[in-house]
Amino acid sequence: QVQLVESGGGLVQAGGSLRLSCAPSARVFSYDAMGWYRQGNGKARDLVAAITRGGRTNYADSVKGRFTISRDDAKNTMYLQMNSLKPEDTGVYYCNIDRSIGPDYWGQGTQVTVSS
Numbered sequence: 001q002v003q004l005v006e007s008g009g010g011l012v013q014a015g016g017s018l019r020l021s022c023a024p025s026a027r028v029f030s031y032d033a034m035g036w037y038r039q040g041n042g043k044a045r046d047l048v049a050a051i052t053r054g055g056r057t058n059y060a061d062s063v064k065g066r067f068t069i070s071r072d073d074a075k076n077t078m079y080l081q082m083n084s085l086k087p088e089d090t091g092v093y094y095c096n097i098d099r100s101i102g103p104d105y106w107g108q109g110t111q112v113t114v115s116s
Contacts, residue, residue: 002026002105004095009110012085016114020080022095022107027076030100034071036080039109040091048093049080062088085114 008020020036035050049059049069057069068081078095095107 002028004097004105004107006093006095006107006110009093009112011113011115014085014087014114014116016085017083018085018112019082020093020110022078024076024097024105028097028105031097032100033098034078035096035098036069037094037096038091039094045094087114087116090114
């Protein structure tokens, strides 16, 4: 079973920046996309950003122009650079691998709190 290890969450003031990292415990060769999801208090877990195996990216409208998803294949790590953070960005951020076959892999989540 592959574990996804997230890091980089924390407390930041509005307007600040954070960078999240996601490193699988083993290389995943067969997948369609990797992404970041966010779950606020009492809310559903929603897609924030995703990057396909081919490198195509897509973002939730609420984060376009502020967040950047990237992947370093040499380091087997995915990142989410978050700039101009807003209080509404607060939530638990989960790393996801959308596998070609079989259930998705999920990380344990990392808390991001943006104070006003």
